[in-house]
Amino acid sequence: MSGHKYGWANPGPAGLVALAMACFTFYALLTGKVDGTCMALMGIWLLGGFVIQIVVGVMELLEGNTTGGNVFTFFSAFFMLVTGLEMILKYFASINGWAMDARIDGWAWLPLAISLFIWTPAYFKSPLSLLCVVLALDVAVPIVAFKDMAVLTAPWAGPTAGTFLLIAGIFGLWTAAGIVLNTAYGRAVLPLGAPLVKETPSASAHG
Secondary structure: OOOOOOOOOOOHHHHHHHHHHHHHHHHHHHOOOOOHHHHHHHHHHHHHHHHHHHHHHHHHHHOOOHHHHHHHHHHHHHHHHHHHHHHHHHHHHHHHOOOOOOHHHHHHHHHHHHHHHHHHHHHHHOOHHHHHHHHHHHHHHHHHHHHHOOOOOOOOHHHHHHHHHHHHHHHHHHHHHHHHHHHHHOOOOOOOOOOOOOOOOOOOOOO
16 A cells, blocks of 8 residues: 655545445445336446546555556456446346357456465555555455356355455454554554565565
8 A cells, every 4th residue: 555644635435435345336236125117226336436446546556556457457347347238238238138258358357366365475465454455355355256257156155255245344444444544643542454475674565
């Protein structure tokens, strides 16, 4: 996360709240709390999340945060913008009888899941609560990918992915609150947990 004493403030909390919104709504959809008629509305919410996360991603990159900046950037593009537009499209396809092979979504999600997984060790230098967000997504995103590819058809797949997305959203909200409150008061109001790997004095990049 960025956040120098002078210059740009840390945009990470806004990005994490947007992520939590997406995780909570996907949890509701995948666990049957809501039905498919919500897809157009959910797509609009995800488009709102795109606006926040693209701003966060660019600011993080400008601050030199390679990990967070790149993750927020591809989250904004694919998890928010593309998925939001697709959900609106699929809603209208369902009511108009348009045929489409949605398995392509799984193939698109697969490299996103792989990238997130192999980038996870970079978050060992981040607060523990933020690492928990990523670890929960490491479980949920591959399940969503394989489910969309029709490779994974077990009835537990959707609820399991939804539950881990909810966990990611909760840790995201906790991390966002911790960053805002701890920064405002200049002390640890909410504990975020120590990183698994400590930063070295010679480290030149944020993790």
